[in-house]
Amino acid sequence: MTATQPAPAAPPTDAPTSIFDPTLRSVTIGLLALVFLGAFEALALTTVMPAIAADLDGTAWYAMAFTVTMGSGIATLAFAGALADRRGPALPLGLGVALQAAGLVGAALAPTMTAFLLARVLQGVGAGLAVVALYVVANRAFPAALHTKIFAAFATAWLLPSMVGPLAAGTIEQLWGWRWVFGAALVVLALATVALRPVLLPRTVAAPSDPSDALGDLSSAPGTGVPPWPRRAIAVSVLLAVLVIAVNAVAETPGAWRLLGVLGLIAVLVALRPLVPVGTLRARAGLPAPIAMRGLAFAAFAGAEIYVPRLLVEERHLTPTQAGLALSLAGVAWCLASGAQGRWEQRLPLRPTLTTGAALIATGTASAVGVATLDLPWWVLMAGWTLVGTGMGTIYPRLTTVALGQAPAGQDGFVSSALQTVDNVGAAAALAASAIVFATVGAVSVTAGYAACFLLSTAAATLALLVTTRVRPGPNPHETGSHASDPD
Known part of the structure; x- marks a missing residue:
């Protein structure tokens, strides 16, 4: 200040x-x-x-x-x-x-x-x-x-x-x-x-002098006027849903169908643009940056998660129950890290916190590459995936708070929609991309297929780490009167 x-x-x-x-x-x-x-x-x-x-x-x-x-x-x-x-x-x-x-x-x-x-x-x-x-x-x-x-x-x-x-x-x-x-x-x-x-x-909303009505008026956000219906964005979201289903359907099919899957992924990114604040695909500083970082982080997580137990079972010969322990450890770590952010938010500066969380995700996915290619012991992957869970729990509540805190007056619904869209599309695109890569590379070498999928997730986590420099706490536009880009 x-x-x-x-x-x-x-x-x-x-x-x-x-x-x-x-x-x-x-x-x-x-x-x-x-x-x-x-x-x-x-x-x-x-x-x-x-x-x-x-x-x-x-x-x-x-x-x-x-x-x-x-x-x-x-x-x-x-x-x-x-x-x-x-x-x-x-x-x-x-x-x-x-x-x-x-x-x-x-x-x-x-x-x-x-x-x-x-x-x-x-x-x-x-x-x-x-x-x-x-x-x-x-x-x-x-x-x-x-x-x-x-x-x-x-x-x-x-x-x-x-x-x-x-x-x-x-x-x-x-x-x-x-x-x-x-x-x-x-x-x-x-x-x-x-x-x-x-x-x-x-x-009915209580009088301002009545402090008992903690919920206040949820019927509308502060601001002037009613935002117009984003008809184009609504239509595009339906098209995006069809693309997501189609891309995932053809991701593991043989031959030329995989090329259609790649083209579909490109179309998904193009269709995403009207559904998020302008500049999100470039991770522009301000409101777009935390939304972009969240999508990248979730893509890194979702793209690798399904292959963690599969590698442990098929390549390290653990039982499904033992392999599932990796996912449980990551879930517990996510929960504990989120709880720490909720409790000690004021003591943990935003940018170092986000940098640490993204670095943990990148380190954890990189450890999976090492396990796949260097014959490292199975517990390295367990520990690495726990780091990924810790990183996700560290950044998720903070990114949500930052994004909604910068939502312009009357547009927190649009920002909430954008956050959910990048989560879902990021996960779906990452799953489809990983399936295409695993089916293509894995046909030559299963080990290389695993490594390629984990490399994709590491790349997404690294991009999220770079975006941390553009995420900044800002004044709540509900109070400053700033305006976001038109969601349409």
């Missing part, structure tokens, strides 16, 4: 200091329950999908059960952000919860694989609407001093299902059948809905 800048106003003495403050507790529980549901549903499906495919005679559509949900979610992100900016987060959140409920019921009752896939589309649309609204609610309902804490809590809520979700889903499937797994998810969704009543059914 320079000598000419006024000191920031001290927060009100009665402002909440904990995300579980009585005025915020219900909303916090509801938000965390939705995050928990997303993780549980994803992990549970992975566990019971073999039984579903066998029961519904849908083995040929096995992978599509995952990709249609991802694609339909991407298709709704721009619409969800625009709706939150125009009408507040309650409407997209309510629609998202309702569609997720319909999808869970449809999946539980599906008589055929076609019906099951349609239910998965409903779940994806609902999740896309809800996750954007979830971040907008967090940004508007919680004081700025608690933003990193609530985003760090999201990581914990995501970790818990990774520890108990597969076991719980497997147990439910064995005792009562796979359909009841979706029933269990529906119970979690119902609990989240009850807890989120203050958001879904907002009351």
Whole structure:
């Protein structure tokens, strides 16, 4: 802070200091329950999908059960952000919860694989609407001093299902059948809905002198006027979803089809431009930089993650349970690092923190290259992937806080949508690129195939490390009156 800048106003003495403050507790529980549901549903499906495919005679559509949900979610992100900016987060959140409920019921009752896939589309649309609204609610309902804490809590809520979700889903499937797994998810969704009543059914805003209304007015963000509908961005998001599904579908096909996959990846990057702030693909300093860095980091993580247990099982001859320990260690490390950021944010300067986190991710993925090519022991990969989890947990809540803190007035829905878009597209593009590389290089040498995939992730992590120099804390545009680029 320079000598000419006024000191920031001290927060009100009665402002909440904990995300579980009585005025915020219900909303916090509801938000965390939705995050928990997303993780549980994803992990549970992975566990019971073999039984579903066998029961519904849908083995040929096995992978599509995952990709249609991802694609339909991407298709709704721009619409969800625009709706939150125009009408507040309650409407997209309510629609998202309702569609997720319909999808869970449809999946539980599906008589055929076609019906099951349609239910998965409903779940994806609902999740896309809800996750954007979830971040907008967090940004508007919680004081700025608690933003990193609530985003760090999201990581914990995501970790818990990774520890108990597969076991719980497997147990439910064995005792009562796979359909009841979706029933269990529906119970979690119902609990989240009850807890989120203050958001879904907002009351009249209390007078400014009344400090008891900690949630304030979530119906609109500060600013002037109503932002226009980004029709082009909404249309492009649907096209992007189709491209993502198509690219992943052809990624592992032989011959010329892989070339189409490469061309599809280029088309995905082009289609991404209208859905993020101008300058994001160049990682321009300011608002675009933290969004770009988050997409690169998640691409590095997702592109390598699926090959870590595969290498440990196929090349180091560990059991699947032993190999899965690498993913569990990374998940725990992610959670602990996020918790540290939420607790000690004020003591940890932004740029050194982001630099350290990105360096940990790059070091961890590079260790995977060493294990693949230099015949290093398996525990090196375990330790390296733990570093990756630590790095992700270090940067994620801080990048989210920085990006939403720089969202211009009335556009935190757009920024939330952009964050979710780069996460999903980064992961999908990285998975497709890794599949193409592994299928191509691995045909010559399996070891070289693993190394090439991990090198791709190391390159993405290195780019994220370079972007840290362009990420900077800035004044909240809600207060300064600055304007972002037109999301359209």
